[in-house]
Amino acid sequence: MAEEALKVSDLKGEFRKKVRELLPKGNLDLCLTCGTCSGGCPATGLEGMDPRKFVRMVMLGLDEEVTTTPWVWMCSMCQRCIYACPMSVDIPQMVGLARQAWPRETRPKGILGSCDMALRHDTCSAMGTSEEDFEFVVEDVLAEVREEQPGWENLEAPINKKGAMYFLNQNSREPVTEPEEMVPLWKILHLVGADWTYGTKGWAAENYCMFLQDWEAWEHIVRVKAKAVDDLECKYWLNTE
């Protein structure tokens, strides 16, 4: 005798419910199980998982497996799966929710540490750089270029210039580990006569709190950054990428 078909609605699945509540595209019935997501995902095969399998496990209520597999940290949330999906099932958001199901202190230490560092100063730097340190490095590097590179005596790297058109952000890696990498960009901005500024608050481009899926911290950092740009009355928040 043939086995009866599984009725998904009869299966327990707290995580599935959460997905339905929180996601605008959380209707998992839309998934055609075609596997297009997995076919084009570099994380397919890691930890014996792939995006399609992950969605099926959510659907079948395998909460324990879904919320404990380290695979959710091996997905880079790049959104290629949702881009390729004929039904636009938002798998990366599900991965995000699964990350969130991990007790905060058990999430990967490196990401956790980077998020916590960013909460220490209004610079939002994941490397913990303070406002004073950033200002010092920028001024120090600028002075060196002005002195040692003929033709660049008037190079500028404005900080907290109110009303500038562009508020430039910078990945912490540069001021902290390779400050000379900031210089080519300054030179380009100088040549085109761009009206730009750094802000001592909110200059750091990175945001690991989002990856950590600590929403409160993520929101805090975005608010600090947005306020920094608005306080300087800049028209554009400019990314170096």
Next chain:
Amino acid sequence: MFAVRAGLQKFNIEHNFEIESIIRLYARWIREDKLKVNSDWNKDLQVKFTVQDPCQLVRKSFGDPVAEDLRYVVKKVVGEENFVDMHPNRSNNYCCGGGGGYLQSGYTEARHQYGKVKLNQILATKADYCIAPCHNCHSQIHDLSEHFEADYHTVHLWTLIALSLGILAENEREYLGDDLKEVNMPGY
């Protein structure tokens, strides 16, 4: 960029500014002739370049138009004949494996395994350099080359723009290979 863009939306944060990418500005400044780049320095050298489309910038934010801007800038700077695209590309590009906190996650072996897709994409272009206009991409693609002993270099876009303009100082050439360490040095 994505964290701010998505965060402003998700948490309903009021703000008076717009989000802009320097890639779009580079393209505009070159079109307006404010940024007078050229590829003469690479005419005889014929050094080949490919480019990584950062997921956060292209697929997750501004889409294919910014990928076109990126190619416009790169071709102006290195010469059209010296640009080799990887496949797939633009919004359909593969993530390098540097995003999502991967570099900080501690799952290094998985990250290298994941990155093999990108590595093979780059190797298939036979390019000498991969331009990575995103920090996470830069770190990951640089690390992939070292880990798998591939011999391509990884560079920031601003390095090449400044090289083309003849304003790239000696100590700003950290990521260039020996072939470009002394090319188009500032004339002083």
